[in-house]
Amino acid sequence: MATMDLATNEPTPVVSVKPVTLSAPGRGEDLRVRVSAPVTGHELPVIVFSHGFGSSLDGYGPLVDFWAAHGFVVMQPTHLDSRTLGLPPDDPRTPRIWRSRVEDLKRILDHLDLLEAAVPGLHGRLDQSRIAAAGHSFGGQTAGNLLGLRVLDPETGEAADLSDSRIRAGVLFATAGQGGADLSAFAVENFPFLNPSFADMTTPTLVVAGDQDDSPLTVRGPDWMTDPYFLSPGSKSLLTLFGAEHSLGGIVGYEARETTDENPGRVALIQRLTWAYLRHALDIDGSDWLAAQKSLADDDSPQGRLESR
Template structure:
């Protein structure tokens, strides 16, 4: 069983290179894990637009102290790669992102071996994908979501059989409600959640008003409402797009700095995954009980 002591030491190893032929740039990853413990479940994390393997430490470090191995790839849209909206490669990056996640999952044994003794300590039968914003759409594809084309026909299936649970933070909503800018530059932001059958936790902020959609914050709950069960929704009333600063302390795009909110997001995801993996249902049960007895600043619903 994984160790879940929040004061235990963790270690990160970076950068590790994952084979990715034809990508045009090396696929680099960072691995973060507790220094001790056996049978550690794995989270493959997909960052939001512009970020890299060096972001999201407030989440990743907390997951590692809770007993998870976390693998973070740097996608092509990272700022360090300099691929902007008008770059001809940008239109296909959403597919490259998904391919990145497949490469990480398929190459997990080698990645863990490069990171020290983790190949022997990780539980490769328990793998989750988690993502934020664009990364949530990327992770959702691994869980079974597809993308509607211009004619409203769902595209190909990118799900991965090794992934048995996940979490989507501020995930793109669906429907024909993209702003003109988004429709031109991000036409792939039309997910079909009807095929996302893998168990997942959806995290949404009640004050997350996207500049890419004409709808309000409820847009970010589509992944819960439009996907088949089993699913759970963590709705945080005052949360904005970075949910208190999950990408990093004092990150420029954080508009609702709140370390307690970040801790809630991190702990809810680890609790949900421990329950989904049938490792420990106590943290998820306790979180649901706290939500029920709480003041409504955040709540959990499940189906």
Template sequence: MSSAPTATDTQIVRTLDEVVGAGERVVSVAPVALDASGRAVPLEIRVSAPTAGEGLPVLLFSHGNGWSLDGYAPLAAFWASRGFVVVQPTHLDSRRNGIGFDDPVFGRIWTERYEDLERVLDQWDTVEAAVPGLAGRVDKGQVVVAGHSWGAQTAQMLLGVRTLDESGQPGKDYADPRVKAGVLLAATGLGGGELHPFAKEHFPFMNPSFAELATPTLVVAGDRDQSKMSSRGPDWFTDAYTYGPGATDLLTLFGAEHSLGGIPNWEAAETTDENPERVAVLQRLTTAYLRSALNPSDTSWNRAVSALAETGTAIGRIDSK
């Protein structure tokens, strides 16, 4: 007797599976401690990698506000199964650290988040040694970054996005030349007068300048993502694509709210738009984009774009520059 089809056993998912291929088994190790002198809380990471394969690229992932290295399994496990070594730090804003808005440390968390990702690259020997059998299988010249919500803001710092100072001028350049491409998931847009008072008080980084975004980037936004941080509508989350020269593509997911169908974790309470098919499509599209961004001869992204246009029009659309 055959089993009933699952929510992800759909035509668009099957077509995208033909693009990204079957996955390998994954090994995941956590917590792994990294040196972080002066940090308010010790830095711990999770490392997930396929059990087979050589020349594996590195994918740094920055979680959304309050999460940790134990979140975002729907994305991290999939990316690792398709050939990426995925590294997930627990940032200081994680709920498990208990650092609230009134804590003096909170005001500098946005730069500490950036430092967490930099520490991963700077201490790569420790990262690689933490996973049995991984040594010698990683291509350290192939590094990409991804993040969701606040994590997208963190990721985009490495991609070249800068923060406007009080005079409206771009601040410090945090771009890391080791990072070759990125994926921004529900990244907040331009700041200014449309930011709500709470955001102005607690999130000074929500005044980005995307003009310096030069690294190839896929921007992902939900067309029903209404933020409490800005008076703008869901289009606020497309600003990185609109104003960033390096943001080559925009994936708009139809019906998606801030969790984009449930990427923070399976059955997470904060997911208001649970949709396994949407998550499955996002897993595969982001994989295809990053593969092609790292290897110009790889046709995965072009094939994935065509697949979505042909069989996934109910899920979303892709705009390209």
């Protein structure tokens, strides 16, 4: 596959520190964050990454390790829904976890200096003017809120603007589409916060979806995961991966049990394309993104399709 040969900068060793603890009054417990960074380089852009339902700061190594080795600093919180915390369903915080997740990402943005100082040798090397938000599955909706996505709060009936001007770009992996009649009965009963609007999601974003991601949360099928692209305004790109299910070939972790469609080649494609997109969207270097688009378009047996507007 041609895109596999897409050039990237040389990988560098990575240092990763966990947990860095941020005080979080009212959350029930402090926020734990993992920070991964290349050991060399300056003016390093930042990615805040939101994990999928039940995961933690220990997940998504295939993405995080690649991004950090190629010049990004990645911040990963453990949200309250993580299996590592064991929050019971009847906990009073459970109905508001979707909102708590967004607050976790904002808390990271508010304390970048503290997080930077927690990693030996990282002080003074961040570029806090170049920050992206990314997330997978439930984490895609979480990151999407910072990009302008709005959730109709099932308790208040309000769709608050939780966007953050510090975020300049986003990558949403396997992210839920619109709610209402598109939701399955299971989703309506168990996930009442799955009712996003993309009408105000104006921040430049790459949406990554699998054409075999047949979710039990919707009656529509895999195209539901493309809603963040088709229903949002502004500069957007969509990478549709052929044959990919919800784990998109294995981005959730190395040999993770939830990966139903293990495909190292697909993961390598995602690594390179997301890296190139973020360098473009954060105004670091647009040539990599142009090369990636051409490489995929020229491929005789592509693993996906890329479109932009």
